[in-house]
Amino acid sequence: MINLGILISGRGSNMDAILAGVKSGIIPNVRPCIVISNKPDAAGLETASKKYGVPTKVVPADGLKGWDYDKKLAAALEDARVTPEEGLVCLAGFMRIMSPEFVRHYRMRILNIHPALLPSFPGLHAQKQAVDYGVKVSGCTVHFVDDGVDSGPVILQKTVPVRDDDTEETLSARILEKEHEAYPEAVKLFAQGRLKVEGRKVRIL
Known part of the structure; x- marks a missing residue:
């Protein structure tokens, strides 16, 4: 448990x-x-x-x-x-x-979720960064926490399209829906002992 x-x-x-x-x-x-x-x-x-x-x-x-x-x-x-x-x-x-x-x-017992596809757009206002940069796809990342900012090994990611008329707010709302899927999934994998960290990579067993 x-x-x-x-x-x-x-x-x-x-x-x-x-x-x-x-x-x-x-x-x-x-x-x-x-x-x-x-x-x-x-x-x-x-x-x-x-x-x-x-x-x-x-x-x-x-x-x-x-x-x-x-x-x-x-x-x-x-x-x-x-x-x-x-x-x-x-x-x-x-x-x-x-x-x-x-x-x-x-x-390797701390998880975080970030509203971007790391390593792109770490730090604050990731959704605004994505809109301003003009990317076509964004999403969220669940990762282990290390000494850096949003830099730990990636466990899983979920994607959403970035639309031409997106604002920071509309993109944030779409990403948040995926966050609510991704984070429970990552916690489940951890609890089941199915995550194996090999350097920067996380294998799902």
Whole structure:
């Protein structure tokens, strides 16, 4: 059984998709243990607690940066049994860059989703980057987290067409639908032990 911790900063729509998959049985062998936010007004906290009965916790930054903050996250996760041995940490709209120390602590046990086909358009406003660049196809990427920004090994990707009249908002909405498919699928593969990391490549067994 994988003990799941989810980190959010806002509404947590990808968190919602993952927890719905666990509740329905689509994602087996996963126990949601805690949802943590760095923002006390994150709407996803109420969704987690009231809709799914998952414990929640706010870990405010209070000006802390890097590992000084992340070690508080790690302590909260481990208190909820999300350990480096038995846990999985999913970043779902968590608007902080994880410190190298945190990444090493949960080595290859942190997943993130990004609204672009990495390695294209990393960082913020990926959908706007795609529209401005004029690409014909975009999408989302679920990847393991490493020390870089949106640079870890790719687990899976989903694509959407980019239309001539797309704006950042319309493309974002279309990609978000695919995110809600991709993230639960990736969590399921992890929980089933079907992901094998070989350098930069992730083999699906």
